[in-house]
Amino acid sequence: MFGYPGGTVLDIYDALYRDGTIEHVITSHEQGAAHAADGWARVTGKTGVVIATSGPGATNLVTGIATAYMDSVPLVAITGNVGASLLGRDSFQEVDIFGITLPITKHNYIVKDASELAGVVREAFRIANSGRRGPVLIDILKNVQSAEAEYEPQKPVPVRRKSVPARALEGAAAALAKAERPVIMAGGGAIASEASKEVLALAEKLDAPVVSTLMGLGAFPASHPLFMGMVGMHGTATAARLCMESDCIVALGARFSDRVALNREKFAQGKTVIHIDIDEAEIDKNINATHAVLGDVKEALSTLIPMLKERKARPFAEEAKKLRAEERAKDNAPELGHRVLIEAAKHAPKDVIVVTDVGQHQMWTAQYFPIEKPRTLCTSGGLGTMGYGLGAAIGAAKATGKHVILVTGDGCFNMNLNELSTAVTEELPITILLMNNRALGMVRQWQKLFYGNRFSQTNVRKKTDYVKFAESFGATGLVVEKDEDIVPALTTAFATKTPVLIDCRISNDENVLPMIRPGATYDTIITKWEEK
Amino acid sequence: MNQYTISALVSNKSGVLTRVAALFARRGYNIESLSVCKTENDALSRMTIVLNGDDYILGQMMKQMDKLIDVKKIREVEHDAVCRELLLAKVRTDAATRSQILEISQIFRAKVVDVSPEATILELTGKSSKLDGFVTMLMPYGVMELARTGVTAISRGKNCIKDETDYKEKI
Numbered sequence: 001m002f003g004y005p006g007g008t009v010l011d012i013y014d015a016l017y018r019d020g021t022i023e024h025v026i027t028s029h030e031q032g033a034a035h036a037a038d039g040w041a042r043v044t045g046k047t048g049v050v051i052a053t054s055g056p057g058a059t060n061l062v063t064g065i066a067t068a069y070m071d072s073v074p075l076v077a078i079t080g081n082v083g084a085s086l087l088g089r090d091s092f093q094e095v096d097i098f099g100i101t102l103p104i105t106k107h108n109y110i111v112k113d114a115s116e117l118a119g120v121v122r123e124a125f126r127i128a129n130s131g132r133r134g135p136v137l138i139d140i141l142k143n144v145q146s147a148e149a150e151y152e153p154q155k156p157v158p159v160r161r162k163s164v165p166a167r168a169l170e171g172a173a174a175a176l177a178k179a180e181r182p183v184i185m186a187g188g189g190a191i192a193s194e195a196s197k198e199v200l201a202l203a204e205k206l207d208a209p210v211v212s213t214l215m216g217l218g219a220f221p222a223s224h225p226l227f228m229g230m231v232g233m234h235g236t237a238t239a240a241r242l243c244m245e246s247d248c249i250v251a252l253g254a255r256f257s258d259r260v261a262l263n264r265e266k267f268a269q270g271k272t273v274i275h276i277d278i279d280e281a282e283i284d285k286n287i288n289a290t291h292a293v294l295g296d297v298k299e300a301l302s303t304l305i306p307m308l309k310e311r312k313a314r315p316f317a318e319e320a321k322k323l324r325a326e327e328r329a330k331d332n333a334p335e336l337g338h339r340v341l342i343e344a345a346k347h348a349p350k351d352v353i354v355v356t357d358v359g360q361h362q363m364w365t366a367q368y369f370p371i372e373k374p375r376t377l378c379t380s381g382g383l384g385t386m387g388y389g390l391g392a393a394i395g396a397a398k399a400t401g402k403h404v405i406l407v408t409g410d411g412c413f414n415m416n417l418n419e420l421s422t423a424v425t426e427e428l429p430i431t432i433l434l435m436n437n438r439a440l441g442m443v444r445q446w447q448k449l450f451y452g453n454r455f456s457q458t459n460v461r462k463k464t465d466y467v468k469f470a471e472s473f474g475a476t477g478l479v480v481e482k483d484e485d486i487v488p489a490l491t492t493a494f495a496t497k498t499p500v501l502i503d504c505r506i507s508n509d510e511n512v513l514p515m516i517r518p519g520a521t522y523d524t525i526i527t528k529w530e531e532k
Numbered sequence: 533m534n535q536y537t538i539s540a541l542v543s544n545k546s547g548v549l550t551r552v553a554a555l556f557a558r559r560g561y562n563i564e565s566l567s568v569c570k571t572e573n574d575a576l577s578r579m580t581i582v583l584n585g586d587d588y589i590l591g592q593m594m595k596q597m598d599k600l601i602d603v604k605k606i607r608e609v610e611h612d613a614v615c616r617e618l619l620l621a622k623v624r625t626d627a628a629t630r631s632q633i634l635e636i637s638q639i640f641r642a643k644v645v646d647v648s649p650e651a652t653i654l655e656l657t658g659k660s661s662k663l664d665g666f667v668t669m670l671m672p673y674g675v676m677e678l679a680r681t682g683v684t685a686i687s688r689g690k691n692c693i694k695d696e697t698d699y700k701e702k703i
Contacts, residue, residue: 098547102554107601110547127601131703162703278703281595284588294702 001025002033002040002395006053007093008080011145025398025426027391028418030057034064035391035416038073040399042378043353045194047074047129048395054081055093058139059100063385066104068135070382071215072192074128075135076121077101083143084112098139106134112141114149122154130159132279133192161193164295164303171291172250172274173307179248179272181316182208185231185260188215188381189253189277189297191374196220198301199252207311209320211239213254214366215381222370226317228324232260234363237514238324240522245316248272253297255279256286257382258518266521276300333368335510336483337361337435340502341368341407343486344433349403349494353378353396357389357412360441361433363512365407387415390432394419397428403494406432410460411440417469423499424474431493432501434466439508448511459508470501480504535564536590537609537685539693540579541571543602551600552579561585561593565617565682576604578693580684598699605696607687615685618655619663620645624674625652633673640666651676 002025005013016022027033030052037048048068052061058079068075082091098110107127109120117140124136176182184206190199196219203210203226210220211231220227229236231243243249249271254260261267268287275282275289276297283292293300333339341364354369355378356362362379371377378396380388390413393406413434423430435441444458467477478489480502493500514527542548549568556563564582571578583593590608597603609615625633630652637644637654640662646653656666660683667675687693 099550102551103558131700132599279599280699280702281592281599283595285592296703 001049001051002027002036003051003078004030004033004053004057006057006080008054008082008142009051009057009078009145011142012051012078012080012140025394025422027394027422029416030060031064031387032391032394032416032419032422034061034075034077035067035385035388036395036398036419036422037075037077038064038068038388039355039378039392039395041068041073041075041395042071042392043375043396044399045192045375047076047125049076049078051078052080053093054079054097055095057093058095058097062100062104063383063387064391065101065135065137067380067383067385067388069104069106071380072133072188073135074133076124076128077135077137079137079139080145081110081139081141084141085143087141097137101137104135105137106132108137108139110139110141111144114144114147117144117149118151122156126157126159132189161296161299164293164300166303166307168293168295169300169304169307172276172293173304175248175272175274175291176206176250176308180314181246182206182248182250183242183246184208184210184220185243185249185251185254186210186212186216186219187252187254188213190216190219191253193253193278193296193298194374195252195296195298195301196374198298198305200224201305202250202301202308205305205308205310207314207317208250209242209317211235211242213257213260213381214379216252216254217366218371218374218377219252221372223372225321228320230366233262233516233518234367234512234514235516236324236327236367237525237527238320238327240514240516240525241323242320243267244522246271248274250274250276252276252301253278255282258286261287262516263519263521335364335506336480337364337504337506337510338368339483340433340435340480340486340504341365344405344431344490345369347487347490347494348405351402352376353400353402353404355379355389355393355396355404355406357406357408358384358386359409359412360437360445360510360512361407361409361412361435363442364435369407386412389413390416390419390423393430393432394423394426394428397423397430398426403429403431406430408432408434409441410434410436410438410462410466414462414464420470420473420475420499420501427498429497430499431490431496432499434501434503435506436466436503437506437508437510438462441508441510442512444508445511449515449517466501466503470499475499475501478502533584534586536583536585537613537615537683538581538583538590538594539607539609539685540581540597540603541576541605541693542579543604544570544575544577545602548577548602551602552597555596555600556593559592559596561589567682567684569684580609580682582683595699601700605693605698607693607696609685610687613685613687615659615683616657617660617663617683618657618681619666620679621654621656621667621670621675622677623652623654623670624676625650629673633670636666636669640669642666
């Protein structure tokens with residue numbers, strides 16, 4: 001677990017001390033702890049745990065909890081609160097964290113009676129990691145922590161997934177038999193349900209091209225010939241074109257967010273939409289489904305695949321492969337940042353885990369760093385939390401012991417760079433690729449596109465020396481200024497088992513392309529930047 | 533814009549009303565009325581919600597509510613269901629108007645529950661439209677104060693909300 005002690009969790013911390021079997025990582029700030037628990041959960045599929053004290057400790061968790069909520073990450077957040085005799089009297093470090101986290105948790109509790117505590121904790125873990133996953137908060141009054149109650153040990157009950165009956169999939173199977181140009185769209189749900197084997201089997205049996213949302217990257221191997229890249233605002237041109245030309249979209253645990261179905265009216269016009277999702281409220285929320293299937297993606301596909309006839313050499317798939325190959329050949333990785341990522345993918349240790357912050361570097365990572373396996377990419381997709389990365393990288397490294405690459409920008413890194421001290425203390429093998437453009441690149445790009453080059457507050461004039469900064473925290477600092485620097489810096493970093501920060505000094509005028517404007521249709525994709 | 537009535541069985545715990553209200557506020561649902569009461573089962577309360585919107589809003593609201601852990605059962609109430617509301621109205625009364633007010637009350641089968649020299653309190657139960665009609669008739673005399681419970685509803689026949697499938701059981 002990750003956390004930060006304080007007045008109203010003293011009893012819990014005392015129990016941790018006396019017990020000694022639960023490993024606890026103390027961060028610099030509660031937000032970092034929440035992101036670390038989130039990263040831990042994303043790479044393991046298990047429930048992450050974070051603990052904080054009442055008042056500011058609890059409110060510092062809020063961004064982390066909201067991040068986990070938007071990306072359906074199983075998390076249990078435990079907060080202390082003042083004792084019953086002080087509750088509701090605006091006591092020192094008292095805050096209504098139950099009320100604050102209502103809209104950003106799957107469920108939450110305030111425990112006022114010690115006899116309820118064991119049941120609440122068990123239920124919280126079950127809720128967090130079943131159905132559509134999500135964060136659960138347990139607020140425990142100080143007096144409850146020191147009270148005595150009868151305790152009956154119980155073994156954890158494994159969450160059973162419900163199988164999806166064939167009759168629920170008959171419509172989908174019939175539609176797929178008729179479809180000439182099906183496109184499979186893998187979302188975060190495909191990873192959450194551990195369905196990558198089934199997604200692969202479906203794609204190969206149908207001979208259908210696969211696109212992925214940001215959250216779905218890794219559900220389908222990036223190196224597979226049927227993989228067409230990410231779809232949406234900064235997706236590949238091939239993915240956009242295939243979605244437009246497709247007659248049947250098969251969405252697997254995806255929610256057609258405004259970054260994917262940018263134009264809700266036109267996105268699926270005239271197409272058959274097969275939508276498999278475990279959350280009933282996602283069905284018909286943004287895009288109407290022709291065939292909706294409520295259930296776990298893995299379970300649904302296990303039933304569906306045997307119902308389908310095998311297709312080979314589908315002309316649409318051949319055309320898709322050709323398009324993608326052409327797009328790849330045309331892409332000469334024009335920016336230094338792109339080339340850093342391409343080399344990092346080439347030289348990284350096997351089984352490396354990639355974590356990103358939010359912005360241009362995040363999109364470049366999605367475009368240029370092939371994600372082969374599920375649970376090897378942690379990124380804040382839904383909430384878009386700048387400052388998410390370093391905490392999440394700590395959690396991911398702690399959970400797996402594997403090498404972690406954190407791709408971040410100078411804007412994001414400045415938000416939570418305090419956690420570098422945690423990474424150093426824990427001796428974690430984290431390589432930080434700091435895409436330093438001295439700008440808030442993504443916002444600046446929008447100012448360029450929509451606000452007539454008026455760069456309000458996005459040209460950052462910080463004088464930080466990131467190498468010295470890294471060194472002062474006990475990490476290693478390196479610089480990449482030109483292409484020749486890339487490989488030596490990466491080689492050093494990947495051979496180092498402790499944090500290494502590489503200050504990649506990229507231009508402040510790099511852009512993320514392709515781009516589809518918010519609300520626009522896929523045919524208006526911008527692939528080349530034209531200066532006005 | 534249509535009006536829909538929804539019944540829900542929810543945990544009888546503190547904080548549940550906040551949860552439901554917070555959900556409505558966040559998702560922007562437009563609620564006409566909400567009433568909460570005890571049920572035959574101590575562990576459960578019943579909520580009756582009247583919603584203004586369209587089929588999309590209705591579907592989304594029911595599915596989002598169904599996901600709340602404390603919402604156990606939820607269903608849309610059929611159009612022919614028994615829907616009732618209770619009204620208390622304090623009407624300005626003097627010797628000249630008293631008999632007219634009592635006459636109107638008789639037509640609507642309202643009860644007189646309190647009488648004083650200057651005011652009368654009337655009680656009426658029925659469909660919302662009947663209550664609206666009653667209030668319209670009282671208006672000219674001066675309605676000093678008005679309290680309505682909001683709609684509460686129950687389906688006809690042997691169908692019970694208890695038999696609905698919960699989202700948590702479906703997956």
